Amino acid sequence: MAPLTNRRWVLARDVKGKTTEGDFRRADTRVDDAQLKDGEVMLKQLLISFDPAQRTWLTDSSYVTKIKVGEVMRAISLSRVVASKHPDWQAGDLVRCLGGWQDYLIISPDEVKKADAIADPKERLTRQSERLAKVVLPPGVPMELGISLFGVTGLTAYVGLVKVGRVKEGQTVLVSAAAGATGSVVGQLAKAYGAKTVVGIAGGPEKCKFLVETLGFDAAIDYKSQETKRKGLRRCIMERCPEGVDLFFDNVGGETLEAGISCLREFGTVVLCGAIGEYQKPSKEIAGIRNYFELVKKSARVEGFLVPRFASSFGEAVDELGRLSKSGQIHQAHDIQAGFESLPKTFIRLFEGRNTGKLLCKL
Ligand SMILES: NC(=O)c1ccc[n+]([C@@H]2O[C@H](COP(=O)([O-])OP(=O)(O)OC[C@H]3O[C@@H](n4cnc5c(N)ncnc54)[C@H](OP(=O)(O)O)[C@@H]3O)[C@@H](O)[C@H]2O)c1
Secondary structure, eight states, rough: OOOOOOEEEEOOOOOOOSOOOEEEEEOOEEGGGGGGGGGEEEEEEEEEEOOOHHHTTTTSSSSSSOOOOTOOOOOEEEEEEEEETTTTOTOEEEEEEOSSSBSSSEOOHHHHHHHGGGGSHHEEEEEHOOEEEEEEOOOOOGGGGTTTTTSSHHHOOOOOOOISOOOOOEEEEEESSSSSSHHHHHHHHHHHHTSSEEEESSSSSSHHHIIIITTOOOEEEEEEEEEHHHHHHHHHHHHHHHOEEEEEEESOOEEEHHHHTTTTTEEEEEEEEOTTTTTTSOOOGGOOTTTTTHHHHOOOOOEEEOOGGGGGGHHHHHHHEEEEEETTTTOEEEEEEEGGHHHHHHHHHHHHTOSSSSSEEEE
16 A cells, blocks of 8 residues: 555643643654554554543543653544554454554554553553454444443443442442443443432433433433532432432542532442543642541442453453343443544543533544
């Protein structure tokens, strides 16, 4: 194949506060399959995933190595092998990887496997995340599910709710950022596993309607509404969960986390999945949990998790998610934007709450 233009978005400057389009700049290169060495594969990116954690990857306080100015913006992606000099990878294979905001990449699958030996934990996790995962979908299953329900989104929801939260029949489950990629799957999984009441917190009446009418949540709270502002989030939760919350799956942090904690029942559980409400704040503005003593009073369990650390459960998770999606008990919504030019703008959608379901961009 003739040399091709490889469009790339790189980090233009250190990001402080809210992410803007100006934090990224174009730095296109050329790519050529003639450059391929033995053991390497060339990938063409098809779908780019947008994950709130990417904002933390722009800081020193992340769980992975910070993305440096001039480097391609890191992102999970779904790609197609277009050329291969590796016996285990053939042209046409669909793969999930950490391909970043670019059209093409050349990678050595065996080199990436050596990441386990890296001593620095942040760098080890960064390099381990670059591993290629073959995506084999049953006939008729749309490609995007390979990077949403059967990718990090579904795995996070399953591991967080089942392995960390240990959800049980009859429980009252509260989910924040409930209309987003992870939260929407968590709520449906909780219902599928017999939760008595599932309540979602989301921004706006449309999202709340979607949770109840389309996804089968029992109730939803619009945290942006005048009613919630007037009554306070805690009271709104207690109105919908009069006996209190057994399991709170939190994606937001800050005051949302505090409100959920204050509604816990005795021996309740808080699953700390993420804190999107805090990711754009300078570290000195991130408040602690002011009502942490509630956790003591209620003998509650609080457990955080990072999904890559639960790889031994991924097979079981994919089987379960496949079964529940086939039986119609789980529906993964998508917000699929289009066009390479729109990648920075699309990323910002996450923090403006403009997505419902999994946010992706088709290249
Ligand atoms: N622990 C892990 O391994 C792991 C893995 C994947 C994801 N996560 C975490 O899971 C959470 C959800 O991620 P996702 O990929 O599923 O994203 P998502 O929920 O699809 O998108 C983010 C949503 O968060 C809400 N949001 C944005 N800013 C907010 C704010 N300031 N306050 C309250 N809500 C806000 C918005 O919905 P509204 O309109 O409702 O505000 C937005 O649509 C994130 O915290 C992420 O870091 C953790």
